[in-house]
Amino acid sequence: MMSNSKEIYESITTKTIVAEINLSCNDEQIDSISLTSEDLQNTIRIEAESSNSTNESYCSNIIEESEYKPDVPTEFVPVVNSVFKSLNLAVKMYNDYAEMSDYKVKKFFELHNHPLESIEERPYTKKARKMSYFEKEFVVHASKAKMGPTMAHKIRAVLKGGYEYVRVKVTDYKNLRRGVNIILCYKDAQIMINKMNDRRDHYPNYSFEFLRDGDMLAVMFWADEREKAFYAEFREVISFDVTFRTNKYKMVFVLFTTVDHHKKSVTVGAGLLSRETTESYEWLINAFLSAHKGKAPKVILTDQDPTIKQAVESVLPNSRHRLCMWHIMRKLQANVTDDLLKNKDFKKRFNKLVWNMHIKPDEFEKKWELIINEFNLEDKRWFNDMFELHDKWIHAYFSDTRMSALMKTTSRSESMNSFFNTYSQFGNLLLHFMMNYDTSIQKQRNTQKELDHLTKKAIYKFISPRPIEKTCCKSLYKYIVL
Known part of the structure; x- marks a missing residue:
């Protein structure tokens, strides 16, 4: 063992390169061979470690010597991922490099050698599986549409033209998602609050409020400029409903919904609650009113939940509380x-x-x-x-309120909850939940823009030839597209 250690010491101190090249190979040409300087460095490290059983400290001191860079022409310097036409050319290149830099190849350890890879095998190497920035970005964007790593990998394979063109495995996609969750989970709530505060500071007329319970996030509410505009125009009747299983913390997702000029449900505010208590609902409704400049709805529609009933009666004494007929x-x-x-x-x-x-x-x-x-x-x-x-709950007592006939039940809110659930899922971090929420809102508003366009292009049928009918039609259109 001492003689082996001495040989290694002599080879390193005389700047010996232990090349991992099988010198016994024949001259048969192959498509390409990839050799890296890392292989050579790893060989030296392996050899030093193999002698640690007899002289560990002696060899470790040798490895820590200062780096030496030979002064040789650039074309002879080994480069990571170099490609050679044949094995003999690779051997010649490293021999020339050793000779020009005063190194000596004294010994070859076939035991430490590994099979060289052809160009067809390179996509399956560990290095080829390294995820690029765009690959990681694709996984993140896919999660916004409620697509997990497995589905994202399938779509990626289809877009690339086959699995052989997707070097990254589905396991790598899963590991990326899990790694992100591990990093974020300990500061998820704080990251979420920072993100929402940033929106409030930089987005026009954006509202965001939250309440802590010790070091825990108890309740939060948000509404953007567009949601406030909807509420200003269609605040006669508001539906208030909750849904579950949207995030890993079991926080309740609350939606405030109304009906727009296309008779479609639109969101005018949203919130998250950690506990369904009267106090939490009171805080949430107060935050809703604050965002909408204290303007209360004429009618607020909910189910028969007693905690919601108490909160509505406490915070909205001048609004009529309507119960869902379907429930x-x-x-x-x-x-x-x-x-x-x-x-x-x-x-x-x-x-x-x-x-x-x-x-x-x-x-x-x-x-x-x-x-x-x-x-x-x-x-x-x-x-x-x-x-x-x-x-x-009987419509006869609400017939004097505009739009009350369109909202007799909380089914619109429940439909909206179902719509949001197509993009969100149980187990989401708060940050992922908000990404899914943003995607849902984008789709909702894109649908509204499409309906506005169809309304603008619609051909109206007039009953009479009188000009007043055409004038009224134009005025009505201006109101519809507000």
């Missing part, structure tokens, strides 16, 4: 007998009464009482409770 009617089957539920006459009359868009309040009350008496429902608590709340 109420869904409970009908649980509060009647099976025989009555199968009674077609009862179901037809009851549904016609409740969903009637043109009935007056006094007429509704008379017909309700008639149905209750006819089907012996006087002692049913649910029917009595719903009648006490009739002015909070």
Whole structure:
């Protein structure tokens, strides 16, 4: 062992290069061979480490000697990823380099050699799998559309023309996403707050507020300039609904929704809550009002959640609180007998009464009482409770409010939640959630621009030849495209 160590010492101190080239190869030509100076350096390191069992400190001191750069012509200096036409040319080049720089190739260790790679094999090497900036950017952009690493890799392969042209493996895509999550997860909330504060500072008329609970993010609200413009025009009726499973922290996603001039649902604000408490909802609604200059909606539509009910009554005393008709009617089957539920006459009359868009309040009350008496429902608590709340969910009591007929249920908010869920998923970091939210909003507004364009290009059919009809049509269009 001592003799081996002495040989290594002599070879290094005399600037010996231990070349990992199989000198016994024949002169057969191959497409290309890649040799790097790193291979030579690794060989020296391996040889030094192999002798550490006898003289570790002695050899480690040798490795730490100052770097020596031979003074040789540039064309003879080994370059990383050099390509040679044949193995013999590679051997000749390194021998010439050793001779010109006063090195001596004294010994070759075939055990440490490795097979050389042809040009067809190079895409499968570890170095070829190194992800470029654009590759990483593609994975990040794919996640905005709720595409995981596996799907992103499939799409990349299709775009490139086949898997053989995608050198990076799907495992590398997964490792990148996992690595990003590991880096971000410990400061996810703070990064999110910094991002939103930056938007508030640089975007025109952007609102963002948040509340801490110790060192935890308790609740946050945001609304941009476009959402505020929608609210200013269509604030008569606002739907308020929550959804779950949008992020890894189980924070509740809250959407404020209204109906625009195309009868499409649009977002006028959004928030996240860590806990569904009355205090959290009160803070969120106050933040909503603050963003919209204190202008409360005429009607706010929610489900029968008691915490939301208390918050709405506390913060919006002058707004009429309407309950979702669909949620109420869904409970009908649980509060009647099976025989009555199968009674077609009862179901037809009851549904016609409740969903009637043109009935007056006094007429509704008379017909309700008639149905209750006819089907012996006087002692049913649910029917009595719903009648006490009739002015909070029957349309007859909201017919004086513009757009109330378009928003009788929270289905628009629930539809919007479903729309956002197509871009978001459970397990998202807050930063990823916001990226998905931005993508959803972009699609929503692009749809609106398309509808504006179709409206502008539409050909109107006039009933009469009078000029006033054409003038009114133009005025109406100006209002529609606000």
